[in-house]
Amino acid sequence: MPQNSIQYQYKPENFHLSEPNKYQPEQLKREEMILSLGPQHPSTHGVLRIEVITDGELIVDVVPHVGYLHRCFEKHAESMPYNQVIPYVDRMDYLAAMNNEHAYVMGVERMLGIEKEIPKRVEYIRVLVAELNRIASHFVAIGTYGLDIGAYTPFLWLMRDREHIQxxxxxxCGARMLYNYIWIGGLFYDLPVGFEERCRDFVRYLKPKLLELQKLVIENKIFIQRTANIGILPLPMAINYGCSGPILRASGLRFDLRRVDGYSVYPELEFEIPIGSGEMGTLGDCWDRNNVRVLECHESLRIIEQCLDRLQTDLKRTRDFDPQAMVPKKIRPKAMDFYIRAENPKGELGYFFRADGKSDIPFRCKARSCCFHNLSVLPEISKGALIADLIAIIGSLDLVMGEVDR
Structure with missing residues (x-):
């Protein structure tokens, strides 16, 4: 043993196990510890670093650190023509690229004043592919959430069914995730011959699978115990933080831009807006957020069926139909500031444009990220929770960091 070391010896007289605790509770000091989750932690949904201040197993505070997956979308958009920005739009929320394109394209079309000239068949195809992508995005959210809290089977089931959509x-359009399909003024191409029939077969296949998913996951006793009364987000807090999408609706507010703004052909379609009910716990908890996503998948199937009905009856494909007929040769909006928003799978995605009227390149283009606002509420709903519950809370927010760090 080194000379400078101290040798500790066990002496029974130093331990008085039978003696009552001489320290009063108010004299005990809390010992806080800082933990780091990420940026490569598998349960932080991408490159998100969470700084967690804990007191034992209890969470005292949570500090999200972003910027590990910076897409530079806004500066890319300010250096190229409007129509060449679409591939970069796909890469923000890469799980819902069709929805990203739909919102961006609508904004540019309204700036040009051609939104009412878009053929109905084009509009219905846009809504059809956007709702397919909405289901695929929700499947990733629910499936990976099962992995987060220890359930492996739902992930396999949902990836299997998502593969049909892919x-x-x-x-x-030839791509599995980054599509570049919805163009300003039209589409890259019309639907392939036989697409409507195969899509209808998929709808018939998926309906009973969604009911199985509800029984396997949402109504599962263990799932309820892990998610009910966890990460409760009161409605006033959700509104104050700018939350939107399933996060906001799970807190009880029936707010959906497809109904509120009535863009594209959504006013012509029938569907419900699911909201949280607090059925298994408290309104706005993790269970409600996942339940709302499953219910939205049912409503998206209703929308897809209605789109297929229209596309196969009064909006049938014809030889003279050209989905690129309204695509402008030169895109040069008048000098203006313009904001457009749409209902993405994760919430309100908005684009702010500033056009100078002289160039076909946006002078300013800024994206309003729904994931960024939904992430900002994480510290408030995590305080006082357990470390194991923090993973469940993060997963329930359904974050994609490519949009947060845009």
């Missing part, structure tokens, strides 16, 4: 969209 193949349909790949058949449409």
């Amino acid at each position: 193949r349909l969209l790949e058949w449409t």
Whole structure:
């Protein structure tokens, strides 16, 4: 043993196990510890670093650190023409690229004043592919959430069913995730011959699978115990932090831009807006957020069926139909500031444009990220929770960091 070391010896007289605790509770000091989750932690949904201040197993505070997946979308958009920005739009929320494109394209079309000239068949195809992508995005959210809290089977089931959607969209435009399909003034191409029939077969296949998913996951006793009364987000707090999408609706507010703004052909379609009920716990908890996503998948199937009905009856494909007929040769909006918003799978995605009237390149283009606002509420709903519950809370927010760090 080194000379400078101290040798500790066990002496029974130093331990008085039978003696009552001489320290009063108010004299005990809390010992806080700082933990770091990420940026490569598998349960932080991408490159998100969470700084957690804990007191034992209890969370005292949470500090999100972003910027590990910076897409530079806004500066890319300010250096190229409007129509060449679409591939970069795909890369923000890369799980819902069709929805990103739909919102961006609508904004530019309204700036040009051609939104009412878009053919109905084009509009219905846009809504059809956007709702397919909405289901695919929710499947990733619910499936990976099962992995976060220890359930492996739901992830396999949902990735299996999501693969059908990926193949349909790949058949449409040749890409599996980053599509570049919805163009300003039209589409890259019309739907392939036979797409409507195969899509209808998929809808018939998926309906009973969603009911199985509800029984396997949402109504599962263990799932309820892990998510009910966890990460409760009161409605006033959700509004103050700018939350939107399933996060906001799970707190009880029936707010959906497809109904509120009535863009594209959504006013012509029938569907419900699911909201949280607090059925298994408290309104606005993790269980409500996942339940709302599953219910939205049912409503998206209703929308898809209605789109297929229109596309196969009064909006049938014809030889003279050109989905690029309204695509402008030169895109040069008048000098203006313009904001457009749309209902993405994760919430309100908005684009702010500033056009100088002289160039076909946006002078300013800024994206309003729904994931960024939904992430900002994380510290408030995590305080007082357990470390294991923090993973469940993060997963329930359904974050994609490519949009947060845009």
